[in-house]
């Protein structure tokens with residue numbers, strides 16, 4: 001009898017314990033998915049911001065998806081080659097365009113159970129950012145987790161003193177002298193691509209989808225400039241790097257939704273496995289490189305420069321980069337650097353195809369500054385002024401990095417408002433670049449000359465043009481892009497003229513970056 005009752009007592013206690021643990025767990029989840037976000041939301045609302053009504057657990061994601069599908073159906077039923085409009089904000093982000101009309105340029109919306117402060121007002125942005133140093137900003141935790149396989153804890157994601165240390169060590173690698181030494185990698189890869197184009201044109205196939213070609217070449221250039229691999233010996237790394245980007249895009253559609261990753265379990269597992277494979281491959285490259293005496297060629301890429309810098313940092317008794325950190329930086333350079341630059345070139349070719357007068361002007365400038373020869377002297381690229389205006393105008397109309405994210409790491413005072421510690425922020429670059437009140441009536445026209453006299457393109461707010469971000473966390477690779485853009489465009493314009501193919505359908509959309517949904521087919525002629 002006594003035995004039975006102690007067994008019963010034990011069972012009852014175990015059940016009570018399990019129930020208690022379950023309660024604590026459920027309570028913890030409710031607290032972090034419901035109570036905390038709601039409290040953050042209330043504090044933001046107290047400032048007078050409003051926004052679309054969210055639903056648990058998707059926030060505004062369902063509405064965003066619905067609006068995207070509606071927009072896509074509209075554009076597929078309208079004539080594919082109707083006017084190519086540069087008025088892309090309402091096409092690429094129909095939900096933001098609609099919410100802005102109802103709630104203004106600063107509003108609150110929800111990704112899953114995470115409230116975000118959406119900002120498309122440059123004056124608000126300026127006031128919020130003016131007193132805060134680069135190191136004091138955070139990146140939303142919700143993105144850190146999702147993008148871990150791509151960027152790890154590299155420069156784009158790292159925060160605080162660690163960001164200061166890394167930026168300090170990495171910056172010299174991007175000096176103009178070092179970047180000019182990388183120009184030969186760019187010429188080599190671009191020439192290979194263009195030889196392929198010439199062969200196709202000469203064999204009677206003048207139509208080429210340049211988007212895919214340029215992204216692939218830019219990937220090769222970034223792999224060479226980041227960690228010195230050539231297409232032949234680094235094919236495996238390159239293929240894996242590209243694969244992970246597509247997989248990750250599919251697996252992060254439910255960002256912010258509790259257990260959102262499990263809604264796409266196959267992609268989530270694949271992204272994790274690919275991330276590990278890439279890390280192992282890069283670790284192998286880094287270990288081999290750091291163990292052997294650097295050859296002249298190995299020294300010139302970004303990894304070589306960081307390894308060399310590591311030695312001097314070591315000798316100054318400061319903390320050098322660990323292999324783990326070097327892996328993350330190599331991945332970050334590759335992912336942050338190749339598609340952005342490739343898309344800047346792709347959108348430029350679209351504009352030049354429909355504005356042949358600008359093709360002509362740039363060709364004349366190239367002849368004058370660089371000459372007719374095949375050899376490009378990188379020291380002369382800075383003198384390609386008109387090409388610089390064209391690049392800025394394309395980055396304004398089609399910014400490849402269409403938005404920035406931040407998370408406040410302490411309360412921020414903006415006039416009489418308080419943006420509370422922990423607030424996630426979404427800064428809409430596309431919206432600001434297409435805002436008529438900032439740029440004037442011709443905001444959606446392609447007019448490179450607006451950058452002739454003014455580096456801000458005549459925008460009536462200095463924070464209204466920010467293709468490379470701003471403040472201390474401005475893009476570290478912008479000078480590299482400048483060189484690569486000018487080299488590739490110079491080579492293309494020197495060899496070919498081109499027009500838009502009737503098969504082109506204008507549908508800019510977001511796949512992490514802003515890209516043409518159906519590629520960019522152009523019709524080429526050799527010069």
Ligand code: HEM
Nearest residue numbers: 155156336337340341344401404468469473475476477481
């Ligand atoms: C057209 C080309 C490019 C565009 C439009 C672009 C855009 C941007 C933007 C908007 C940011 C700010 C992100 C933020 O504040 O959250 C950024 C940061 C960054 N970019 Fe770029 N980028 C380009 C090319 C490159 C290249 C070629 C590289 C590398 C080799 C690169 C590496 C980075 C890194 C590492 C950061 C983080 C900097 C930091 O937080 O300290 N980018 N880029």
